[in-house]
Amino acid sequence: MHRLLLVMLVATLAITGPSAAGEPAFQPSSSPDEALHQHHRVPPPDVEVWWKATGADMAWNNRHLGELLPTVPVYRAGPVRALKSAPDPRIAAFMVDTPKGRMPFAAFLDGDQSTSFAVVVLHHGQIVFERYPRMQPYEKPIWWSVSKVFAASLIALLEDRGQVDTAKPVEAYLPELKGTDYEGVTVRNVLDMASGVDCSDGSYERGSCYYEYEASMDDAVRSAHTADTPYDFLRHLHAGHWAPQGQGFDYSGVNTFVLSWIVERVMGMRFHDAVSKEYWTRIGPEADASFLAARHGVALSSGGFMSTARDMARFGLLFTPSWRTVSDRRLVSARYVEAILHGGRPELLRNARDPAERTRLAGVRHNAYQWDLVFDNDDIYKGGWAGQGLLVNPSRDLVAVYLGYARDDAFSEVEVLPRLRQVLDGLYGRR
Numbered sequence: 001m002h003r004l005l006l007v008m009l010v011a012t013l014a015i016t017g018p019s020a021a022g023e024p025a026f027q028p029s030s031s032p033d034e035a036l037h038q039h040h041r042v043p044p045p046d047v048e049v050w051w052k053a054t055g056a057d058m059a060w061n062n063r064h065l066g067e068l069l070p071t072v073p074v075y076r077a078g079p080v081r082a083l084k085s086a087p088d089p090r091i092a093a094f095m096v097d098t099p100k101g102r103m104p105f106a107a108f109l110d111g112d113q114s115t116s117f118a119v120v121v122l123h124h125g126q127i128v129f130e131r132y133p134r135m136q137p138y139e140k141p142i143w144w145s146v147s148k149v150f151a152a153s154l155i156a157l158l159e160d161r162g163q164v165d166t167a168k169p170v171e172a173y174l175p176e177l178k179g180t181d182y183e184g185v186t187v188r189n190v191l192d193m194a195s196g197v198d199c200s201d202g203s204y205e206r207g208s209c210y211y212e213y214e215a216s217m218d219d220a221v222r223s224a225h226t227a228d229t230p231y232d233f234l235r236h237l238h239a240g241h242w243a244p245q246g247q248g249f250d251y252s253g254v255n256t257f258v259l260s261w262i263v264e265r266v267m268g269m270r271f272h273d274a275v276s277k278e279y280w281t282r283i284g285p286e287a288d289a290s291f292l293a294a295r296h297g298v299a300l301s302s303g304g305f306m307s308t309a310r311d312m313a314r315f316g317l318l319f320t321p322s323w324r325t326v327s328d329r330r331l332v333s334a335r336y337v338e339a340i341l342h343g344g345r346p347e348l349l350r351n352a353r354d355p356a357e358r359t360r361l362a363g364v365r366h367n368a369y370q371w372d373l374v375f376d377n378d379d380i381y382k383g384g385w386a387g388q389g390l391l392v393n394p395s396r397d398l399v400a401v402y403l404g405y406a407r408d409d410a411f412s413e414v415e416v417l418p419r420l421r422q423v424l425d426g427l428y429g430r431r
Contacts, residue, residue, distance in 0.1 A: 396428050
């Protein structure tokens with residue numbers, strides 16, 4: 001009898017298993033030898049930073065960071081909110097411009113000009129395009145600076161609840177910042193990368209303000225002068241100002257950490273737990289996510305988020321009319337979406353500290369709430385270093401996410417964003 005039951009069970013699995021359903025069989029993301037090789041290639045933390053690797057090393061590290069460095073969890077809960085699939089074959093076939101001439105979008109992603117791990121596009125809440133040229137769908141690569149939208153969105157949520165007034169200075173919520181460079185800087189100017197504090201992401205030299213911020217979280221090489229934590233770093237920040245607050249755009253993850261600290265103070269919990277509570281437990285993701293937290297369990301809110309591509313797309317849906325696909329109640333308010341779309345200040349990018357930022361203004365309305373660019377066609381974009389992006393268009397009910405890495409040869413990979421926008425504009429109209 002037991003033998004008969006075993007035979008029946010095996011037969012049932014053969015019929016109902018993944019291969020019978022037409023789903024791909026599990027593919028490991030790395031072999032044992034490759035994993036050991038890559039682990040050995042990570043430099044000692046007191047010699048060099050891990051993230052300076054490019055090419056194949058960066059590709060592997062970006063996809064497997066959770067096994068290389070400490071992280072803190074972002075928890076999911078409840079049933080998975082399924083994303084319906086309605087493939088639009090026109091996306092793969094759409095001809096895009098590249099340095100090697102026009103070619104189908106899918107061929108560009110798969111080809112040698114691109115370093116894309118994944119691209120997922122949703123229209124009206126359904127997956128219309130999904131491609132994984134260089135990763136498995138279950139992997140959770142780092143999103144780098146796309147992570148910043150979580151801090152901004154939580155601040156907006158606290159605004160909606162009347163718990164944060166963005167017109168107030170940051171010390172209204174963090175008295176520890178009195179007497180520092182952030183004293184008197186409004187929360188809104190921090191949100192819009194217009195704090196005026198001289199601690200720019202553009203400076204990574206050892207000993208510089210931004211480098212020391214990174215080092216305070218063990219995300220750069222520590223020195224005898226490095227603060228124990230980013231909280232200590234901010235309590236003693238006296239780097240000066242490059243401009244008065246509210247005058248110009250200057251990109252800095254330190255601004256983002258100030259926002260996440262405000263979230264922690266107002267909500268009475270650690271930042272990654274706030275992300276779990278307000279978003280990840282409520283949008284039915286397929287998997288837990290995490291934040292890089294290399295020192296003392298402090299989440300790298302400015303660039304350490306890791307999740308699957310599909311789950312980031314679920315978060316993006318909260319900014320669109322299809323938010324009901326992933327939540328029974330609205331988690332991103334219409335007021336916040338309107339503030340992003342039409343509440344920005346164009347003069348900030350025009351007066352950007354980095355001249356390169358001023359060259360990105362064609363078709364751009366402004367930046368706002370940590371989102372890098374809000375385009376004239378209502379595309380809202382947040383990018384990550386070396387090939388990540390979250391693109392949302394509430395007017396067209398579109399979400400697109402992508403992941404990738406940088407090549408060894410001076411970041412020569414061709415950007416996904418302009419080709420992606422060319423496809424979406426061409427197929428779904430400019431509105």
